[in-house]
Amino acid sequence: MAKSETKMVAVTGEGDVNQIAQALAAPFDPAEVKFKPQAVSGNRALAIPFVDARVIQDRLDDVLGVMGWQDSYECLPEGSVVCRLSIRIAGEWITKTDVGGQSEQPDEGDRRKAAFSDALKRAAVKFGIGRYLYRLKPQWVDYDTQKRQFARPPVLPAAKNGTHPSQSSQPVHSPTEVPATEAKPVTVEKAQATPVAAELSKPVRGIPANGPELQRRLYDHDDRLAKQGLCKPGDLIKAIVTAGQNAGYEKDLSSWTGPAIHLAVDETKAFEARLREPARKEVA
Numbered sequence: 001m002a003k004s005e006t007k008m009v010a011v012t013g014e015g016d017v018n019q020i021a022q023a024l025a026a027p028f029d030p031a032e033v034k035f036k037p038q039a040v041s042g043n044r045a046l047a048i049p050f051v052d053a054r055v056i057q058d059r060l061d062d063v064l065g066v067m068g069w070q071d072s073y074e075c076l077p078e079g080s081v082v083c084r085l086s087i088r089i090a091g092e093w094i095t096k097t098d099v100g101g102q103s104e105q106p107d108e109g110d111r112r113k114a115a116f117s118d119a120l121k122r123a124a125v126k127f128g129i130g131r132y133l134y135r136l137k138p139q140w141v142d143y144d145t146q147k148r149q150f151a152r153p154p155v156l157p158a159a160k161n162g163t164h165p166s167q168s169s170q171p172v173h174s175p176t177e178v179p180a181t182e183a184k185p186v187t188v189e190k191a192q193a194t195p196v197a198a199e200l201s202k203p204v205r206g207i208p209a210n211g212p213e214l215q216r217r218l219y220d221h222d223d224r225l226a227k228q229g230l231c232k233p234g235d236l237i238k239a240i241v242t243a244g245q246n247a248g249y250e251k252d253l254s255s256w257t258g259p260a261i262h263l264a265v266d267e268t269k270a271f272e273a274r275l276r277e278p279a280r281k282e283v284a
Contacts, residue, residue, distance in 0.1 A: 020089060023063045025128030028055060033133070035154045037143060045143035047154040049133045053117035056124045064088065071123075073116055078252055081112070082219065083119030087127060097223065098122035099216045101254050122216065207265060214261050215253040221268065230275040236268065243267045 032055050037045035060069045064087055074082040079102045086095040100119025102111040125131050142151035208214035222236040241251055249260045256264065 017089065020063060021128055024059065025131060027132055028059075028130070030156045033156055035150065037150070040143055040145065041140075043143055043145065043151075044140045045150065047139050047141050047150065049136060049154075049156065051121070051130055051133070053120050056121055056129055059129055060087070060124070071120060073119065075112075079111070079115065080215065080254065081115040081119045083116070083123040085120065085123035085127070096123050096126040097220060098126060099212075099219050101212055101215075208261055211252075211254040211256040211261070214256055214264055218253060218264065218268065225272065225275065230272075236271055239271050240264050240267050 028051055032051055033049050034051065035047040035049055038048040039046040067088075069085070069087045071086070072084045074084075076082060076099070081100050082097060083100060084095055084097045086093045088094075098119060100115045100117065100122055103114035103118075104111075121130065125134070137157045139154060139157060141154045143149075144151050208217055218237060218240060222231075222234065225231050225236055226233040237253075241253065244253075244256065244260060244263060245251060247260070247263055249256060249263070253264070
């Protein structure tokens with residue numbers, strides 16, 4: 001299988017940070033991109049592009065080197081998995097976190113493996129890896145409902161910027177090792193003041209589009225509030241789940257849609273306002 005052209009680079013300045021970011025975000029070779037049906041209507045299905053977790057790992061190896069990144073995982077009670085993906089640039093570790101959900105496979109072990117892979121891919125997107133796939137024009141294609149597969153392979157559409165995904169970015173400089181300076185891993189919140197994190201961080205705006213996005217953003221916000229010392233880890237999640245169950249929604253946040261998502265947003269604002277109220281009174 002062909003691979004996109006990416007090379008490992010040494011980071012010495014802000015220009016090299018841009019280079020790393022471009023190399024991580026470079027489109028994959030079309031042969032590495034697969035499709036899955038997100039929604040089926042009659043004999044048509046909405047084809048969604050994706051890549052395997054091993055393709056993500058190859059991209060990290062190619063750009064950063066095998067010693068330039070690391071990942072750790074935490075299994076959540078409802079079956080989701082948290083991935084903490086860290087990359088090292090000029091001796092500084094930058095960590096981004098995201099949550100992956102289980103698949104619909106019958107075997108529990110396979111469902112859990114899918115959650116690990118999903119978590120890695122979602123964390124990698126925060127570094128720009130494969131993010132362009134989310135911006136491709138959606139396409140409905142013929143679908144065989146009996147065989148549960150596409151009647152013909154979907155065609156990878158052009159990216160919104162007019163560049164076809166098969167056109168890789170310009171090759172970076174000759175590969176050299178990143179300095180092996182040991183440094184304590186830092187979180188995104190701490191690192192955002194640095195040029196490295198400022199270049200690679202993309203803030204999320206607006207109402208979550210679906211349940212999985214809601215779940216990821218709530219866990220991220222819960223983590224931020226806990227690190228600020230405003231509450232214990234998991235307090236926000238418990239409050240939102242309780243409010244949702246009282247309103248008749250499922251415990252699994254990834255299944256929430258429409259009104260449930262708006263309820264979660266409103267409850268999050270109210271929860272944080274209660275946490276910060278004592279501080280406001282002290283200032284007054």
